[in-house]
Amino acid sequence: MARTRQAAVAASGTWTDPDGVRMPDGEVHAWTPGTNQTLCGVQLSRARLNRFPHVPWKEVLPESGGAADQVRRVCPRCAAAMGHRSGERRWSRVSPRP
Ligand SMILES: [Zn+2]
DSSP, rough: OOOOOEEEEEEEEEOOTTTTTTEEEEEEEEOOOOOOOBSSSSSSSHHTTTTTTTTTTGGSSTTOSSOTTEEEEEEEEHHHTTTTTTTTTOOSSSOOOO
16 A cells, blocks of 8 residues: 555535635544545544545644644554654644744
8 A cells, every 4th residue: 555645635624724725623533535434434424524635635634734723633553554753742733833
């Protein structure tokens, strides 16, 4: 399963940032646009997940994410599927913001 690690985001909630861009909220999963399930096998329609084809997966990771503000939980199975190193848990956000 050596696919390209290009995934977007599916999330349980949504909010709109000041620029009018829809952003993920709540629990986030990795999702490949064009499919209807997350990388961990959750059906989007069943779980009522919102799709965010414009938000790259890495943007919702707490340590890197410009879209992580409202993210409460990153699905560990999707994170693992995306090659997130599990030994390296840096949940404290390294934010350049003042
Ligand atoms: Zn998941």
